Structure formats: structure tokens, C-alpha cells
Amino acid sequence: MNESIPFNRPYMTGKELYYIAEAHFSGMLAGDGPFTKRCHSWLEQRTGCTKALLTHSCTAALEMAALLLDIEPGDEIIMPSYTFVSTANAFVLRGGVPVFVDVREDTLNLDERLVEAAITPRTRAIAAVHYAGVSCEMDTIMAISKRHELRVVEDAAQGVMATYRGRALGGIGDFGAYSFHETKNVISGEGGALLVNDASLAERAEIIREKGTDRSRFFRGQIDKYTWQEVGSSMLPGELTAAFLWAQLEEAARITQTRLRSWALYNEMLARFESSGLLRRPVVPEECSHNAHMYYVLLAPEIDRHAVLSELRSQGIGCVFHYVPLHTSPAGLRYGRFADELPVTDRQSARLIRLPLWMGITEAQQQRVVDSLTHAASKLASQAAGIR
Ligand SMILES: *Cc1c(COP(=O)(O)O)cnc(C)c1O
Numbered sequence: 001m002n003e004s005i006p007f008n009r010p011y012m013t014g015k016e017l018y019y020i021a022e023a024h025f026s027g028m029l030a031g032d033g034p035f036t037k038r039c040h041s042w043l044e045q046r047t048g049c050t051k052a053l054l055t056h057s058c059t060a061a062l063e064m065a066a067l068l069l070d071i072e073p074g075d076e077i078i079m080p081s082y083t084f085v086s087t088a089n090a091f092v093l094r095g096g097v098p099v100f101v102d103v104r105e106d107t108l109n110l111d112e113r114l115v116e117a118a119i120t121p122r123t124r125a126i127a128a129v130h131y132a133g134v135s136c137e138m139d140t141i142m143a144i145s146k147r148h149e150l151r152v153v154e155d156a157a158q159g160v161m162a163t164y165r166g167r168a169l170g171g172i173g174d175f176g177a178y179s180f181h182e183t184k185n186v187i188s189g190e191g192g193a194l195l196v197n198d199a200s201l202a203e204r205a206e207i208i209r210e211k212g213t214d215r216s217r218f219f220r221g222q223i224d225k226y227t228w229q230e231v232g233s234s235m236l237p238g239e240l241t242a243a244f245l246w247a248q249l250e251e252a253a254r255i256t257q258t259r260l261r262s263w264a265l266y267n268e269m270l271a272r273f274e275s276s277g278l279l280r281r282p283v284v285p286e287e288c289s290h291n292a293h294m295y296y297v298l299l300a301p302e303i304d305r306h307a308v309l310s311e312l313r314s315q316g317i318g319c320v321f322h323y324v325p326l327h328t329s330p331a332g333l334r335y336g337r338f339a340d341e342l343p344v345t346d347r348q349s350a351r352l353i354r355l356p357l358w359m360g361i362t363e364a365q366q367q368r369v370v371d372s373l374t375h376a377a378s379k380l381a382s383q384a385a386g387i388r
Pocket residue numbers: 056057058059060083084086087129155157158178179180181190191192
């Protein structure tokens with residue numbers, strides 16, 4: 001029996017415990033201590049944002065964006081249905097209405113050509129989700145937002161270290177949200193960051209994150225007491241989390257390079273199966289430089305994905321499908337608005353399989369994944385042909 005190949009294996013650089021020990025012995029355990037400040041500067045330098053603020057999750061960063069935009073009941077936010085629930089939840093919590101628009105056939109990102117038709121007098125924002133760390137067509141999305149005076153929130157949960165025309169994802173719209181969840185490239189267990197690109201909202205972002213108080217200004221000595229300024233919450237992680245994250249950010253470039261090599265290897269190994277029509281590989285537009293967050297394939301439509309996945313699972317190979325489109329989910333139906341069908345979302349999401357990709361996966365393991373996947377897919381393709 002071959003050893004199993006997990007879908008994900010969190011990578012640790014080796015320095016996490018040293019930095020946690022440093023925070024431990026310094027006695028500074030609450031948020032916004034020295035490690036948090038280091039992470040903030042790193043993010044600001046790396047992305048060019050006005051202000052970076054660590055949060056306890058990307059979900060929290062998206063919720064902060066919805067608060068900063070003063071989303072009110074009935075306000076509409078254009079977003080893909082093919083995304084994680086947090087993209088929608090953050091706005092629904094404020095009474096906002098997600099308006100689900102179809103995705104592009106190639107990148108599975110929000111189809112920028114369909115955005116304008118979905119705009120109504122209630123539209124306030126566009127949530128651009130960069131799937132698999134491959135950017136949405138941001139020039140077009142930003143131009144539409146300018147024309148219609150809409151805000152743009154980038155759900156760049158998967159986009160740390162990825163760029164669009166040389167600009168960091170998360171640093172292009174009004175806000176960007178990063179995730180450092182264990183399943184992402186750069187991690188702190190649970191964790192995230194809000195990138196604020198609109199300087200006029202930077203101070204309010206600090207206030208909302210600190211329970212609605214101006215405590216950050218107080219600690220900088222700018223005021224002599226801090227008070228309740230507006231609606232807020234506690235969105236910041238403690239220093240132990242920031243210490244862990246710092247060890248990861250220091251190595252973010254190496255992590256990305258290593259992942260990109262594994263990604264490229266899959267892409268090379270699978271080329272001939274794309275040529276033979278068994279599957280389709282990911283498409284990365286020229287203006288996007290991605291971060292190898294994910295390697296996925298789209299099986300030929302006649303292949304029974306469920307059967308392929310069970311076959312792989314029985315061999316101990318951790319391949320998995322991804323989002324159940326939000327417009328088909330109970331909460332999506334209750335809170336969202338959309339055309340009856342989002343044909344590309346429906347079709348592509350039903351064909352997609354993600355392959356194991358993590359720091360340390362070996363060429364031999366990748367070969368085994370590819371062999372098992374293509375073997376199972378070919379078998380099911382000929383069965384489908386037989387039935388027909
Ligand atoms: C992971 C992810 C999130 C949520 O991140 P958390 O840090 O777990 O809150 C949100 N959106 C997308 C697209 C994601 O992939």
C-alpha cells in the first residue's frame with residue numbers, strides 16, 4: 001500500500017517558536033505589539049497599500065471593509081457566486097444583498113464583461129475574488145467602478161505574493177483582504193489582514209478594528225484618553241499569532257518560489273492530457289503573475305467527477321472539489337439576487353478537482369497524483385463513451 005498524499009500539509013519555517021518565545025518573554029501578548037508592527041510594515045512595503053492591519057481572519061478583514069463602506073440594508077454588492085462564503089457573509093451581516101454574477105470560462109474569476117449589466121441604483125461595491133491567486137481583470141473592474149462611483153473590495157484571501165501588471169493583489173481596489181489560514185500559502189493558523197488603499201479611510205479602519213475606539217491614537221500619544229468613536233469590534237490578533245506570522249512573511253518569497261516549481265511541474269505533467277481532451281489545465285492571463293496557491297484541473301464534462309474523486313481517495317490521494325456555488329446554497333438563495341442560472345459557474349464548478357500542493361511535496365508524489373488522476377479519468381471517460 002502506497003503512503004497517502006494529503007491535500008494540504010501546513011508548512012512551518014522553523015523560526016515560528018523562536019519568535020513566539022520572544023513574544024512570551026517580552027510579556028507583550030495583546031495585539032499591536034512589536035511583531036504586529038513588523039508584519040504591518042512588511043505588508044505595506046510589499047503591497048504599496050496606505051495601511052495594513054492584521055486581523056484574526058480574512059473574514060474579519062472583509063467584515064471591516066463592509067463596515068468602512070457603511071453598507072446599509074438593501075445595498076447591493078456585485079460578486080461571483082463561485083467563492084467562499086465569507087465574501088458574501090461580510091456584507092449580508094450589514095444587511096447588504098450579494099448580486100451574483102457569472103465567472104469567466106478561463107480563470108473562474110468574476111466576468112468583468114457582465115458587471116455593468118448587474119449595476120442598479122442600489123449597487124455600492126464590487127467584490128473581486130482572485131481565485132487561486134490569479135488576478136481578476138482589474139483594469140476593467142476599476143474603470144467600471146470609477147464610471148459608476150462604486151467601491152472595490154478585493155478578496156485576495158488566496159492572493160498573497162501574487163500580482164496584476166506588477167501590482168500586488170489587495171493593493172489595487174479600495175480595500176484588499178488577505179488570509180493566513182492554515183490552508184493558504186503564508187499562514188498563522190487563523191489570521192488575515194485588511195489592506196486599506198484609500199488614505200481617507202485609514203484612521204477609521206484602525207478605530208473599527210479596536211472596538212470602535214481611538215485607542216491606537218492614544219497609544220501613539222496623539223490624544224490623552226481614548227473613547228468610543230463609532231461601531232466597531234475586536235478584529236486584531238494577539239502577538240503570539242503575529243510572531244508566528246512574522247516567521248512566515250520573512251520566508252514568503254522562498255515559499256512562493258518553491259510552490260511555483262511544484263505548480264509548473266504539474267502543469268508540464270498534465271499537458272498531454274489536455275491535448276487529448278481528458279481535462280483542462282488552469283489558465284493564467286499574461287498580465288497576472290500568480291503565487292501557486294492552487295493547482296486544479298477541469299475534467300472533460302462527460303467524466304463522473306464523484307467517481308474520480310472516490311477512486312483517488314481509495315488510493316490515499318487527497319484530491320478535492322471546491323466551492324458549491326453560493327447561488328445554489330440555502331443562504332445564497334435567501335440573501336442573494338441573481339439570474340436563475342449562472343451557466344459558466346454551474347458548469348465549471350462541477351468539473352473542478354484540486355490536486356495536493358504543499359511545501360515539500362516530491363516529484364514522485366506529484367507523478368503518482370497525475371498517474372492516478374489520469375488513469376481514473378480515462379477509465380471513466382471510456383465508460384461514459386460506452387454508455388453513449
Ligand atoms: C480562505 C478564504 C477566505 C476566508 O479566509 P479566513 O482567513 O479563513 O477567514 C475568504 N475568501 C476566500 C476566497 C478564501 O479563499
